[in-house]
Amino acid sequence: xxxxxxxxxxxxxxxxxxxxxxxxxxxxxxxxxxxxxxxxxxxxxxxxxxxxxxxxxxxxxxxxxxxxxxxxxxxxxxxxxxxxxxxxxxxxxxxxxxxxxxxxxxxxxxxxxxxxxxxxxxxxxxxxxxxxxxxxxxxxxxxxxxxxxxxxxxxxxxxxxxxxxxxxxxxxxxxxxxxxxxxxxxxxxxxxxxxxxxxxxxxxxxxxxxxxxxxxxxxxxxxxxxxxxxxxxxxxxxxxxxxxxxxxxxxxxxxxxxxxxxxxxxxxxxxxxxxxxxxxxxxxxxxxxxxxxxxxxx
Numbered sequence: 001x002x003x004x005x006x007x008x009x010x011x012x013x014x015x016x017x018x019x020x021x022x023x024x025x026x027x028x029x030x031x032x033x034x035x036x037x038x039x040x041x042x043x044x045x046x047x048x049x050x051x052x053x054x055x056x057x058x059x060x061x062x063x064x065x066x067x068x069x070x071x072x073x074x075x076x077x078x079x080x081x082x083x084x085x086x087x088x089x090x091x092x093x094x095x096x097x098x099x100x101x102x103x104x105x106x107x108x109x110x111x112x113x114x115x116x117x118x119x120x121x122x123x124x125x126x127x128x129x130x131x132x133x134x135x136x137x138x139x140x141x142x143x144x145x146x147x148x149x150x151x152x153x154x155x156x157x158x159x160x161x162x163x164x165x166x167x168x169x170x171x172x173x174x175x176x177x178x179x180x181x182x183x184x185x186x187x188x189x190x191x192x193x194x195x196x197x198x199x200x201x202x203x204x205x206x207x208x209x210x211x212x213x214x215x216x217x218x219x220x221x222x223x224x225x226x227x228x229x230x231x232x233x234x235x236x237x238x239x240x241x242x243x244x245x246x247x248x249x250x251x252x253x254x255x256x257x258x259x260x261x262x263x264x265x266x267x268x269x270x271x272x273x274x275x276x277x278x279x280x281x282x283x284x285x286x287x288x289x290x291x292x293x294x295x296x297x298x
Contacts, residue, residue: 001081002042002053005032007201013043016050020066023231024288025120025267026093027065030205030225031235034198037190046074053081059294060087067098072105079295093118094291102293110293117271120288121279122231122263128254128282131247135283139247146244150214154252157209157223162199164218165211169195169238187270195236198223208232210253212245220249230262237266250282 005013013029025031032041032052042053047070052063062078064071075091082089092115094102099112131140146152157165173188198207202223209223220239227233239245258264265288269276 001046002044002051004039005036005041005043005052007033007204009043010204012045013050016045017065020050021228022065022095023120023122023227023263023265024065024093024095024290025227025233025235025265026063026290028225028227028233030198030201030207031233033201033205034194034235037193037197046077049074051078055085055087056090058088059090060085061090061092063091063093064098067095067101071098071101075102075106089295091293092290094293096289096291099291099293109296111296113292113294115290115292118268118290120265120267120290121269121282121284122265122286122288123282124285125232125254125258125261125264127285128250128264129259131251138281139251142244142247143251144244146242146248150242152219152248153213154256155211155213156257157211157221159203161211161218161221162202165221165238166195166199168218168221168240169236171240172238175241198235207235208257209236210249210257212239212249212252214242220245222249222253227265231265232258232261232263233265234267 010029013032017027017029020027040055044051044053047068049068049070050065051074054061054063060082064074068074079089091102102110103112127136131143155161169192173192176188198205205225207223207225209221211218211221213219219242222234222237224232224234224236237246237249239249254264263285266279266282268290269279
């Protein structure tokens with residue numbers, strides 16, 4: 001029933017993910033590939049619904065991008081699938097609507113929990129473009145200080161600039177390796193492989209990005225993909241250690257590349273205090289919550 005996600009499956013995934021219209025970064029097609037470094041992500045089409053499956057050791061985790069009329073029957077099928085493979089059944093990345101439906105269809109049978117570290121931060125495009133008002137005063141000051149001390153050019157990120165962006169990311173990792181824990185280093189290695197795969201298939205996935213040059217050198221870049229008709233998903237953002245460069249690439253990319261959207265999803269904070277502080281400093285308009293469900297043992 002389930003098969004491993006491969007590049008040949010992209011048209012099938014695109015069809016169902018577009019129909020789902022889900023703002024979560026988990027449910028955009030490029031993201032499903034670039035972060036599947038382990039190669040363990042699987043999918044199936046069950047009662048005309050896309051279902052992802054991931055073996056996470058003790059548990060086997062199922063993800064559905066949309067709530068369909070056959071949701072109750074699908075859950076029963078997935079529970080049987082978990083029994084066949086001898087794993088504990090778990091669902092993740094559920095919407096609030098899906099969680100409510102699960103509780104209604106299976107009253108008192110599932111424990112529902114909210115996974116804060118994997119919830120996505122979503123921002124208004126207009127706010128990140130203009131950076132107006134008191135709450136963005138700090139960001140504006142950082143950018144203004146940068147502009148007084150440096151000159152730059154912004155340009156769209158195309159395939160020709162990817163090698164320079166990867167070199168910048170490597171420099172960034174080398175600097176970070178000296179001041180972070182082993183767990184964070186492993187996470188950065190995971191991100192490195194994801195970035196390499198993303199760059200290798202940049203045009204194939206329809207990624208859109210931008211970069212900043214200073215004296216001809218790439219010093220910041222960012223890219224991502226369409227999530228829904230009104231939401232862009234940013235996957236990567238890296239900048240040299242120059243004050244004001246991060247808010248500048250964010251603002252410039254939003255202004256030049258994202259005006260057709262209403263929102264931008266800048267993904268989760270992974271439970272890292274520094275990353276959480278940075279994401280909160282941009283004042284998200286809402287979060288895409290990551291909701292989990294496990295069956296209550298009797």
